[in-house]
Amino acid sequence: DPDPPVDGEISQASYLKAVTQLVNDQGYHGASVERIAARLNVTKGSFYHHNDTKDDLVASCFERSFAIVRGAQRDAVGDTGWDRITAVTDALGRFQLSPNGPLLQYMALAAAPGGIRGDLLAAMDRLSKHFAGEVSDGIADGSIRRIDPAVAAQLITGAINAAADLPRWIKGKQYPADIDPDWASRTFVRPLFTGLLRA
Numbered sequence: 001d002p003d004p005p006v007d008g009e010i011s012q013a014s015y016l017k018a019v020t021q022l023v024n025d026q027g028y029h030g031a032s033v034e035r036i037a038a039r040l041n042v043t044k045g046s047f048y049h050h051n052d053t054k055d056d057l058v059a060s061c062f063e064r065s066f067a068i069v070r071g072a073q074r075d076a077v078g079d080t081g082w083d084r085i086t087a088v089t090d091a092l093g094r095f096q097l098s099p100n101g102p103l104l105q106y107m108a109l110a111a112a113p114g115g116i117r118g119d120l121l122a123a124m125d126r127l128s129k130h131f132a133g134e135v136s137d138g139i140a141d142g143s144i145r146r147i148d149p150a151v152a153a154q155l156i157t158g159a160i161n162a163a164a165d166l167p168r169w170i171k172g173k174q175y176p177a178d179i180d181p182d183w184a185s186r187t188f189v190r191p192l193f194t195g196l197l198r199a
Helices: 012-026 033-040 044-050 054-075 081-096 106-111 114-141 149-163 181-197
Strands: none
Touching: 012 033, 012 054, 033 044, 033 054, 054 081, 054 106, 054 114, 081 114, 081 149, 081 181, 106 114, 106 149, 114 149, 149 181
16 A cells, blocks of 8 residues: 555545445445545545545546556556557456455536536546557557547546456456456457457
């Protein structure tokens, strides 16, 4: 955890992870202050001591998720567009199943308050355009077949989001830690790129 608790207090990173998980599970409105406090085993008073409003906290969850995606996009290496786009998608799929995951699912944007929704949508659009740019590079270098880069970017974003839900789909699996990341990479992530995108 990059932001450990100090003097027994709940760290901001713990708040962000708890709210992210609740919003993903219960929806924006279902992730009430009471449920957030219960998940972290703190009082409502303690919650408001650390956070002005739930909306501000959810906005911070989006910012955290966007920063993680930007970092993965920046760190992805490879000789071709296909190499880079598969690397970033694999890295984010693994993050979704890691103890530090998940990312906040983008469907939560639909219920976000109007005051913050515009900025969040603009940030998400920039991330999607980066994915589309890598697909365009792959088309240009011959590693990705000729497809609509914008549509491909939406498929990639959807796959990354869905990786967090793998435990719900697989019998006998309940938690992200129950899923082998290597298995998820081979079975869930890679088919998108070998079946739909590869030239």
